[in-house]
Amino acid sequence: MYDRAMDTADRLVTSTQELLWERGYVGTSPKAIQERAGAGQGSMYHHFRGKPDLAAAAMRRSAAELRAQAEGQLAGGGTAVASVGAYLVREREPLRGCRVGRLAMDPEVVASDELRAPVRDTFAWLCGRLSGIVADGVATGELRPDLDPQDTGAALAAVVQGGYVLARAAGDREPFDRAVRGALGLLRAAAADPSS
């Protein structure tokens, strides 16, 4: 249960963020949210219209947090390999999965435009950001000119999301670390001068 000093609506959103991360949308019940937030039924339905409304608020916040975090890793400047590397190897907890990406596997999230929107926008932004960095690397001659920036950006975003799957399947973070190292190794090999 959260600090009573925190606003009730805020505690409900925070609790929902956590439960969506841990259990997904279909696996998260209003009752569980209320218990974790230390709020009653009445409070929840006073502040939100229902589970989809509350989940949408939680997902928008998680998406914004993730984007800010990723932007912090990507905006470091330096070479394309350095920027992508900073993003790929940043500190993570692979066994928890991605708090946004995991929701893309949820049938009720994908079936609802409102619930899917934050997930869609997050990955559209991330792929675009990574593609831009690769395009810059190609433009400066750091990366081979035959590298397609959009395809490469999508592959880099996918490696992280897929790394979570491998780690959770194994019950061990090792496959995640291997996957991101492997992606970085491939990107280095695609440097115009691979000795760099």
Next chain:
Amino acid sequence: MYDRAMDTADRLVTSTQELLWERGYVGTSPKAIQERAGAGQGSMYHHFRGKPDLAAAAMRRSAAELRAQAEGQLAGGGTAVASVGAYLVREREPLRGCRVGRLAMDPEVVASDELRAPVRDTFAWLCGRLSGIVADGVATGELRPDLDPQDTGAALAAVVQGGYVLARAAGDREPFDRAVRGALGLLRAAAADPSS
């Protein structure tokens, strides 16, 4: 509802495979399984001890099917890039996700050794298989010698799993296709002689 000529236990397993793929473990109820299989409660609990038992049988079958399918793509012979390429660009339905990988995001699957085992074994096998192909490519001089086979294999497996996430987030298969093309492009760039 399935053909009555099919064995009842078999229909139950097949229906469970489909529902696990569509809705995951927490999102799949015995009632929904029974309805799809055209079987009653009594039949289900006669043939299986309960939902976890039936789900485990369905997951073992899905894992075996996926492995056989992947092996068919990977065993084509030829260069490492050709073998990996055949696996990466094989016909898929990205919006449906991976019938095995999706279960790695399910909290009750990862919490149970018996349910997680087929998922764990599938990806351990797949990563090992891809790593072996990369190692062969390095050994024959097709791929650059500084490529780590295990890391690269994990990255390739992750791209496919992550591609599903991107496609479902977008509501469009395009990001999946981009990701696998991007991965193949990077692997080609890591060829010892990139003109190949």
Next chain:
DNA sequence: GTCTATAGGTGGATAGAC
């Protein structure tokens, strides 16, 4: 083997008192 009946618990939400 398959059916119906039954069971306690939960899911998601509404109503109205305070």
Next chain:
DNA sequence: GTCTATCCACCTATAGAC
């Protein structure tokens, strides 16, 4: 704003008849 009471459908499983 928050609480309790109430609602009906569904979840997962057991019991026992056929």
